[in-house]
Amino acid sequence: MDATYGTRRMVVELRELGFDVGRYKVSRLMKKLKLVAKRPKQHRYPRYGQSSLLAPNSLNRQFNPERANRYWSGDITYIRTSQGWLYLAIVMDLYSRRVISWAFSDKPNSELTTRALRLAVNKRQPNQTVVFHSAHGGQYTSTAFQQCMEEHNIESSMSRKGNCLDNAVTERFFRSLKSERVNYRRYKTRQAAKADIIDYIEPFYNQKRRHATLGNISPAEYELNYLKTA
Structure with missing residues (x-):
């Protein structure tokens, strides 16, 4: 898991392994063991190039299509x-x-x-x-x-x-x-x-x-x- 899982994903992972645990118990154990999920740092990146041929936003935040390759x-x-x-x-x-x-x-x-x-x-x-x-x-x-x-x-x-x-x-x-x-x-x-x-x-x-x-x-x-x- 590369130290990337917080309590929600950790609960799912432990239940898959056969452990009957809840999120609050996992949270307590992670704190006791000093396990902390990695979090992002703020960083700004420069833009490159100039816009020329613009297209409309036809996706319109439809982030959950019904099939692959849509x-x-x-x-x-x-x-x-x-x-x-x-x-x-x-x-x-x-x-x-x-x-x-x-x-x-x-x-x-x-x-x-x-x-x-x-x-x-x-x-x-x-x-x-x-x-x-x-x-x-x-x-x-x-x-x-x-x-x-x-x-x-x-x-x-x-x-x-x-x-x-x-x-x-x-x-x-x-x-x-x-x-x-x-x-x-x-x-x-x-x-x-x-x-x-x-x-x-x-x-x-x-x-x-x-x-x-x-x-x-x-x-x-x-x-x-x-x-x-x-």
């Missing part, structure tokens, strides 16, 4: 290393909260976001139109990125200016990544940061981390249940 979302975050900034772009399926692709670069440009999107398409092979939601930074409004979406029959949706809640699920993932892993590391190289972030995303976040929105199961398990009933 709404994807994405964004970029910044990771500090001793070699300089490392930039991470992700694509998430909002149905399961699964991070389906990611890409790294030492430059926060449209090549980075385009690479992440192409990886998502290659992994998922959607057979219907997907709506991809993002902020309206230059990495997503660029001609290259817009052409990539058109090539793969993906519709663009963008947050309203200055309204981070329009892309709240993606922002929440970055918050978890920083507060549960990155803020407690000192990366000497960009390669070390890449390896650690991938270790957080795939073995832990996608496969094991319980999400309250998904009924306290992991994104991978949630998708497996979807496939069983589809």
Whole structure:
């Protein structure tokens, strides 16, 4: 769990292991043992690029679609290393909260976001139109990125200016990544940061981390249940 679970998730985990406990008992025990879940630090990141081709907010905070590959979302975050900034772009399926692709670069440009999107398409092979939601930074409004979406029959949706809640699920993932892993590391190289972030995303976040929105199961398990009933 990498010291990331608070009392709610800890109760679920212990009950899965056969312990009949409640939240208040878990809270008392965690305090007694001095166990504290990791919490995010406040940090501001600069914008990169200028908006050019803006799309309407067609997602409109519909963060719980009824099927996979209906709404994807994405964004970029910044990771500090001793070699300089490392930039991470992700694509998430909002149905399961699964991070389906990611890409790294030492430059926060449209090549980075385009690479992440192409990886998502290659992994998922959607057979219907997907709506991809993002902020309206230059990495997503660029001609290259817009052409990539058109090539793969993906519709663009963008947050309203200055309204981070329009892309709240993606922002929440970055918050978890920083507060549960990155803020407690000192990366000497960009390669070390890449390896650690991938270790957080795939073995832990996608496969094991319980999400309250998904009924306290992991994104991978949630998708497996979807496939069983589809």
